[in-house]
Amino acid sequence: MSLKTEIEFTLNGVKRRATVPVEMSTLDLLRDVVGLTGTKYGCGEGECGACTIEVDGLTVNSCLMFAVDCAGRSVNTIESLAGEPLGERLRAAFVEQGAVQCGFCTPGMMMQAAHVLSACGAQDDKAIARGIEGNLCRCTGYKKIVEAIAVAGKATGA
Amino acid sequence: MAVLEKSRKVVAESLIGQRIPKMDAPEKASGKTRYIHDLDLSGQLHARILRSARIHARIKSIDTRAAKALPGVHVVLTAADLPDQRPIGVAKDHFPLKGEVVRSQRDEIAAVAAESVEIAEAALKLIRVEYEDLPVVADARAAIAPGAPLIHPPRQGAPAGAAVAYTGRPDNVAMRFDYSHGDVIQAEADSDVVIEDSFKLHYVTHCCMGVSGVIAEFDASGYLTLYSNTQVPFLHKREFAEYLNMDPARIRIIQPPIGGGFGSKLDVYPFEVICVFLARAAQRPVKLVFTREEEFLASPTRQPVLLTLRSGCKKDGTLTFRTVHTLHDNGAYTSWGATTPFVMMQTFSSLYRVPHCDYHTTAVYTNNPYAGSFRGYGNLQATFAIEQHMDMLADAIGMDPLAFRLKNAQESGEVTGQGMVFKSCGFKDCLTTAATRSDYVVKRAAYRARQKDAGAVKRGIGMASMLHVGGGAKIYPSDGCGTMLKMDDFGALTLITGASEIGQGSETVLAQLVCEELGLPISAVTVVNNDTDITPWDVGVHASRTTFIAGNSAIGAAKKAKAKILAAAARKYECAEETLDLKGGFIVRKESDEALIELAKFIRGLHFSDKAELVMTTFYYEPPSVHQDKGFKGDVSATYAWATQVVEVEVDTATGIVSMTHVTGAHDVGRVLNRLGLEGQIEGGVIMGQGYALTENLMVEDGRIRNPNFRDYKLVTAPEIPAMDVSFIESMDGEGPQGAKGVGEAPAICIAAATANAIENATGVRLFELPFTPEKVYRALHGQTEKLYWAPWKPE
Ligand code: FES
Ligand code: FES
Numbered sequence: 001m002s003l004k005t006e007i008e009f010t011l012n013g014v015k016r017r018a019t020v021p022v023e024m025s026t027l028d029l030l031r032d033v034v035g036l037t038g039t040k041y042g043c044g045e046g047e048c049g050a051c052t053i054e055v056d057g058l059t060v061n062s063c064l065m066f067a068v069d070c071a072g073r074s075v076n077t078i079e080s081l082a083g084e085p086l087g088e089r090l091r092a093a094f095v096e097q098g099a100v101q102c103g104f105c106t107p108g109m110m111m112q113a114a115h116v117l118s119a120c121g122a123q124d125d126k127a128i129a130r131g132i133e134g135n136l137c138r139c140t141g142y143k144k145i146v147e148a149i150a151v152a153g154k155a156t157g158a
Numbered sequence: 159m160a161v162l163e164k165s166r167k168v169v170a171e172s173l174i175g176q177r178i179p180k181m182d183a184p185e186k187a188s189g190k191t192r193y194i195h196d197l198d199l200s201g202q203l204h205a206r207i208l209r210s211a212r213i214h215a216r217i218k219s220i221d222t223r224a225a226k227a228l229p230g231v232h233v234v235l236t237a238a239d240l241p242d243q244r245p246i247g248v249a250k251d252h253f254p255l256k257g258e259v260v261r262s263q264r265d266e267i268a269a270v271a272a273e274s275v276e277i278a279e280a281a282l283k284l285i286r287v288e289y290e291d292l293p294v295v296a297d298a299r300a301a302i303a304p305g306a307p308l309i310h311p312p313r314q315g316a317p318a319g320a321a322v323a324y325t326g327r328p329d330n331v332a333m334r335f336d337y338s339h340g341d342v343i344q345a346e347a348d349s350d351v352v353i354e355d356s357f358k359l360h361y362v363t364h365c366c367m368g369v370s371g372v373i374a375e376f377d378a379s380g381y382l383t384l385y386s387n388t389q390v391p392f393l394h395k396r397e398f399a400e401y402l403n404m405d406p407a408r409i410r411i412i413q414p415p416i417g418g419g420f421g422s423k424l425d426v427y428p429f430e431v432i433c434v435f436l437a438r439a440a441q442r443p444v445k446l447v448f449t450r451e452e453e454f455l456a457s458p459t460r461q462p463v464l465l466t467l468r469s470g471c472k473k474d475g476t477l478t479f480r481t482v483h484t485l486h487d488n489g490a491y492t493s494w495g496a497t498t499p500f501v502m503m504q505t506f507s508s509l510y511r512v513p514h515c516d517y518h519t520t521a522v523y524t525n526n527p528y529a530g531s532f533r534g535y536g537n538l539q540a541t542f543a544i545e546q547h548m549d550m551l552a553d554a555i556g557m558d559p560l561a562f563r564l565k566n567a568q569e570s571g572e573v574t575g576q577g578m579v580f581k582s583c584g585f586k587d588c589l590t591t592a593a594t595r596s597d598y599v600v601k602r603a604a605y606r607a608r609q610k611d612a613g614a615v616k617r618g619i620g621m622a623s624m625l626h627v628g629g630g631a632k633i634y635p636s637d638g639c640g641t642m643l644k645m646d647d648f649g650a651l652t653l654i655t656g657a658s659e660i661g662q663g664s665e666t667v668l669a670q671l672v673c674e675e676l677g678l679p680i681s682a683v684t685v686v687n688n689d690t691d692i693t694p695w696d697v698g699v700h701a702s703r704t705t706f707i708a709g710n711s712a713i714g715a716a717k718k719a720k721a722k723i724l725a726a727a728a729r730k731y732e733c734a735e736e737t738l739d740l741k742g743g744f745i746v747r748k749e750s751d752e753a754l755i756e757l758a759k760f761i762r763g764l765h766f767s768d769k770a771e772l773v774m775t776t777f778y779y780e781p782p783s784v785h786q787d788k789g790f791k792g793d794v795s796a797t798y799a800w801a802t803q804v805v806e807v808e809v810d811t812a813t814g815i816v817s818m819t820h821v822t823g824a825h826d827v828g829r830v831l832n833r834l835g836l837e838g839q840i841e842g843g844v845i846m847g848q849g850y851a852l853t854e855n856l857m858v859e860d861g862r863i864r865n866p867n868f869r870d871y872k873l874v875t876a877p878e879i880p881a882m883d884v885s886f887i888e889s890m891d892g893e894g895p896q897g898a899k900g901v902g903e904a905p906a907i908c909i910a911a912a913t914a915n916a917i918e919n920a921t922g923v924r925l926f927e928l929p930f931t932p933e934k935v936y937r938a939l940h941g942q943t944e945k946l947y948w949a950p951w952k953p954e
Pocket of ligand 2: 099101102103104105137138417661
C-alpha cells in the first residue's frame, strides 16, 4: 500500500537492515518490525517520554522520529543497557530505591537517566529532575526516581 | 539475611518493616516485562472501534459495505450483527455497540478486525453513519431541571423489572443515596455558628501510562481466554459470561502486568466485550489497544461533583451537625463510580464526631463522559469540602484549626453515628505528628500576619485529614480472598493468590508476610497471581483491600504449612511441636534457635518417606466486617486508615501561579510492612493529589473533551514536586496482617483540601472550585469570581 524504503543502521551495537514504510515511526520500527518491546508507547506525540531512546548520543522520543531517519545512525534502546556498567548501576538503583511501580515509564526514564548522567555529568537532585522533566510517571511521584538516578550517578563517580 | 553460626544457632532478622524492593522491578527495569501491548498471539488480528461523531443523536443508518470490501479486513460488526447483545454496566444501561442512539462522545458504533492496525483504521474511515441530532444535556444541573431532555427515555413494551437499557427511565436520575443520623434541624438550632458553602469538583482522569488493551481468543472447543488488565478478574469472569451468554467455567482471564490501574479497571467496558465479539466472529485471536487520544476519550474519569455543605458548631469547638447535598455527573451510563457516595458519606458522618448528619446524593445521566471510579473513590471530593469547613468553623469561633480538629477527632473505641467501629485509630497522632513536623501552628500564624505585606509572592500552610477503609469494604456479597501455598523439595515456595498486582507492590508484601511466617528469605518465593484457571477466588483490587485481606489470607495459608511441617518435625525429633520453630531456612529449637535441619532437606525427606506427604495448603480469609443495612449503617471495613497532610504553598498574586513547596504527611498504616513500598505508594498518591489540586483538568464542553492529550492535560512533572516528609503511625490493628492496614488510596485524598486551606492562609481568599489554575486563582484574588452557590436539590 505504502511506499517502502530500505535502511541500514546500528541497533544496540549491531549493524542491521530493515525495510520500512516511509511513514513509520522509529517506535513502531523497534516494536513491530524488530520486536524489541522494551521501548513503550505512551502517547505517540512526544509528550510522555515512555518511548525514549538514544540516537547518536542524544535522547529522542522515538514516536516522533521517522524510521527512515535511523538510516546510517547508531540507535540504542533500553535493551542496550543490559551488561553496560552504567546501565547495570541504574537498574540496581531503580530496583533498590523503589523507583519502579507499574514500570511502564521505567525504560524511557532509564534511557533519559543514562543520558543525564553520562552526557551531562553527575548532578544534584534539581538538575536530575530537570533532566527527566519530559518523562511522565503516574505512579511514583518522581522522588524515588530522582533518588535512584542520584545514587547511580554517585556510583559512577562521573 | 540468615546466618548459621558455628554453635548451630540460627540468626535471622524479621522481614517486617524492612525496605524490600519490588520483586518484579528487575524485569521492569530491563524492559523485559511483557505488558498487554507487548503480547502477540500467532494468527492474531487487530481491532479498532468507530466512535460517535455526535454527542447525542439517533443513528439513522450505518453502511459498512466499503469497509467490509477492503482487503485485509476480516470482520466488521455493528449492533445489527449482534441481536444477542446484552446490556452491560452497573445499571445495565448500555449495549457494547450502539445501534439506535448515541449518548456520548465515546459511544461505540462499529468495530473492525483486520490484518493490521493500519488496515483496521482505514476500514473505519470507510464506514458511513447518518445521524439525527438530539438535544444535548451537558450539565448535571440541566439534567435535573424540569423538562430536561431524557438521556434514557422510557420505552414501551419492555417486561417489568427489565434493565434500564430496555425500559429507559422517566427522569435523568441514575442513582440516589439518602443517609441520616441524629436530628440536624434540632442540632442547627442548638449551634452557635452555622455556615453553608457550595464546592465544585472537576473532571480528571487516571492517565495510566500504559493505555487500555485486551486480547480475546477462543479455542477449538469454544473456551474463551481473555488477556485483560482488569483489577477484578473473578467478578469480570462472571460478568463476561452473562454478556456473552457463556458458561463462566469456560472463560479464563489472564492478567499480564499492567501499566497502571488507580481504579480505572473496575468496570467491564464496551471495548472488551466488542473485542470478544470480533474474536468469536473471526475465529482468530483479536487484539485491541487504545491510542492515547482514545484513552482520554473512552476511559472513565473521576466523578465531577457539585456539593453544598452546611455545618455547625458550638463556641467551645464542639461540632454539632452536617447537612450535605451532592450532585454527581454520571455521564451517559452508570459505572462503579456512581457508588462513590458510599465512601463520601463515611467521611461526612464519621471523620470527626458529628452527632447529627444528613447526606443526600443524586447521580444524574448527562451526555458528558462516563464517570468511573478513581483512587480515593469520592473521598477527595468529600474531604475537599469538609476540611475547608473545619478551617472556616475554627476561624468563626476564633479557635486554632489544629485544636478544633483534635477536639472533634475520633479515637480508638469509638462507634460512629453510621455504625463504624474504630478499633485502632491513630487519628490524633496523625494530627499532632503532621502539625509538629511541619511547624503548622507557628507558620500559620506567621503567614497570616504577612498576608498584607508587600511583594507578590505569599506563603501559606494548610492542613487536611482523612478517613478511609483500610480493611476491605463489604460491598459485594463477600470480601474474601483465597491463597494456595506449595513448598517443593528444594525449599522453593509458590504462593498462589487471588490478589492481582497492579503496580502497587502487593505481590512483594504478600511474599514478605509468608516468608516471615515460614522463616524464609524473600528470594525463596514465586508469586502466581494472574490466571483465573490457577488462582483461587478474590473479589479484586479496590478499596485499599489487598494488603489487609490477601495478606491475612496468605498468613493463614503459611500458618497451616508451618503447623504441618512442625508436626512432622516433632515426630522425627521426638519432641513437642511447641518447642520447634522455623527460622532462616531451618527448623530450629525455639528456646535456643539451634538448627536441627535445613527446611528444604526436611521437606525432601517428607515426600520420600514411607508416610509420604507434600506441603501444600489453602486458606480463605473473609474479614469480620458486615454489610450495611438499608439506611447505610454498619461497619463495612475490618479497620480504617487515617492520615493528616499539611501542604505549604507559594502563591504568586501577580500571576495566580500556586507552587506546592512542602507536603508533610502522617499516616496511620497500622504497621509498616514494606517501608520502601509504603513510601512509594504515599509519594505517588501525594503527587496525584497535587495534580488534582493544581494542574489536571479534563475540559469538557457540550459533552466534548477538548484536551485529550498530555500537552493540554497537564500531569505534574519531576521538577514541580514538593519536598515530601512522610511519617507512619503504627496503631497495630488487632485484625490486620502483622497489625497493618490498607493505605493505597489514602495519600491522594487530603491534598486538594489542604492546598485550599494553604492558599487561604497565604492570601485571605478561599477557593471553592478545583483545580487551582493560575487563571482561577488570579480571578479570585482580584475579586473577579462570583460566589458559587448550588441550591440543595432532592427529587419530588
Ligand atoms: S510515546 Fe513518545 S513521547 Fe509518548
Ligand atoms: S512506574 Fe508507573 S508510570 Fe512510572
